[in-house]
Amino acid sequence: MHNSASAAPGNDADSDGGRRLLYALWDAGYSLQLVASEFNPTGYVILPVGAISPSEELMQLYDAFHDQAVALLVDTCRFAGIPPEEWASWAAQVAARSRKILAAERAAAEKAANKSPGAAPEPHQQDSHGQPGRITSHRRLVEHNREL
Structure with missing residues (x-):
């Protein structure tokens, strides 16, 4: 559950590209999985799950802010006490x-x-x-x- 309005320009999230990417993926209808990756500096990659065709804007957000979004999800997992793969x-x-x-x-x-x-x-x-x-x-x- 999320509130994409908090990612609107002018809010604190405006400077947080990772959060904007996560909201954009959820708003587009994707579910998200974290997959371990030795090639990404965060140690994980976000795998959007769903049969939705991403917009050009969504692809640009993904390319620009993927690592920030992964860091947010990994931090959330650590806070919740669960492995990121779960x-x-x-x-x-x-x-x-x-x-x-x-x-x-x-x-x-x-x-x-x-x-x-x-x-x-x-x-x-x-x-x-x-x-x-x-x-x-x-x-x-x-x-x-x-x-x-």
């Missing part, structure tokens, strides 16, 4: 848990709305457009993910 399966597990949490939040909001007609869900169960059943706090999602 990045893809770990990310898939986190995404699955996040979907489970969001579905439970949505079901609880719908149940609350059905018990008291016309009553709005609690503010923490509304997205930025006032739609029920979504967690707006990234911290809260992470906390729920740890509990699972």
